[in-house]
Amino acid sequence: MERRDLFKGALAASLLGAPQLQAQTASGADIVIERAVSGMPHQGKVLALITPHLDDGPFFASGTVAKLLQEGYTGYFIRTSNDEKDSFDLTLGETVLGNERDARAFLQVSGLKQMFDLGYRNHRMDDLTRTEIRARLIFLFRLLKVDTIFSYDPWGHYEENPDHYVTAQAVEAACWMSGGHLDMPEHFAAGLKPHSVSEKYYFARGPQLVNRVVDIGPTFETKLACLRACRTMVTHMIKDLNAALVERKLRVPALSGVGSAAIDEYTKVALEARDRAAGRKFGLDYSEAFHYIGPDRSMDEYIASHAVPI
Numbered sequence: 001m002e003r004r005d006l007f008k009g010a011l012a013a014s015l016l017g018a019p020q021l022q023a024q025t026a027s028g029a030d031i032v033i034e035r036a037v038s039g040m041p042h043q044g045k046v047l048a049l050i051t052p053h054l055d056d057g058p059f060f061a062s063g064t065v066a067k068l069l070q071e072g073y074t075g076y077f078i079r080t081s082n083d084e085k086d087s088f089d090l091t092l093g094e095t096v097l098g099n100e101r102d103a104r105a106f107l108q109v110s111g112l113k114q115m116f117d118l119g120y121r122n123h124r125m126d127d128l129t130r131t132e133i134r135a136r137l138i139f140l141f142r143l144l145k146v147d148t149i150f151s152y153d154p155w156g157h158y159e160e161n162p163d164h165y166v167t168a169q170a171v172e173a174a175c176w177m178s179g180g181h182l183d184m185p186e187h188f189a190a191g192l193k194p195h196s197v198s199e200k201y202y203f204a205r206g207p208q209l210v211n212r213v214v215d216i217g218p219t220f221e222t223k224l225a226c227l228r229a230c231r232t233m234v235t236h237m238i239k240d241l242n243a244a245l246v247e248r249k250l251r252v253p254a255l256s257g258v259g260s261a262a263i264d265e266y267t268k269v270a271l272e273a274r275d276r277a278a279g280r281k282f283g284l285d286y287s288e289a290f291h292y293i294g295p296d297r298s299m300d301e302y303i304a305s306h307a308v309p310i
């Protein structure tokens with residue numbers, strides 16, 4: 001995710017007085033607060049978390065994903081890159097393997113059912129043809145019958161990572177094209193059917209039109225566990241931070257090691273500060289923010305007054 005820069009900044013802000021990056025921005029649009037509901041209202045529905053990097057979901061959406069899984073969804077994780085660049089001192093091959101193992105651990109703690117690795121080279125996704133990524137996503141959306149997706153906002157501002165915006169744009173287009181009978185009709189000979197994605201939760205690193213805030217208080221511990229599972233990446237963040245602190249002749253004892261204690265401490269500080277601040281604005285302990293796009297209801301009123309039983 002390359003989120004380490006932000007949290008290095010966030011931690012440094014509290015530790016060193018450095019400026020923090022800009023938070024997500026709520027606009028004048030109505031904001032819906034989505035809270036936990038009892039029972040299994042989403043039984044039978046399918047969600048997919050689609051990100052280029054393993055730690056994107058744990059940072060931005062794993063509290064909400066955990067909530068929806070508790071409420072009946074079945075979930076899948078589609079990782080578009082191979083995460084070959086995100087470690088502190090491993091080789092490229094070791095980095096791929098380390099993050100692949102961590103991804104399996106993330107799957108376990110998140111409650112997601114299965115992972116699909118598209119395996120594109122990390123930091124090089126702007127060199128790919130987007131129609132290929134889109135085609136692979138359309139296949140998966142039809143195969144898994146995905147109703148709801150979580151991904152980066154394809155219209156988020158000031159995104160510097162090509163893996164993020166290339167994945168986001170492919171996801172957005174695939175969501176509606178997967179419902180077309182003339183898009184990749186060979187799928188239908190293999191038994192698949194057209195199937196559109198009807199709900200989208202977009203998250204962003206920079207300013208974004210936010211219209212949905214989700215109460216993740218009840219699932220915040222799961223969110224912490226999801227980020228802790230990203231050991232290779234979190235270790236990278238800790239070592240980067242420690243190196244920056246050494247240059248200032250400082251150290252944080254709780255982050256000095258690279259074992260579980262340091263990972264626990266870093267994860268807690270990184271997520272608590274941001275998610276608590278985001279929740280406080282809405283009277284929540286912790287929250288995640290999204291641009292949410294739901295099903296098209298524009299014909300509902302007409303159908304209610306004109307439709308008759310067949």
Ligand SMILES: [Zn+2]
Pocket residue numbers: 001002003052053055056161164
């Ligand atoms: Zn990322």
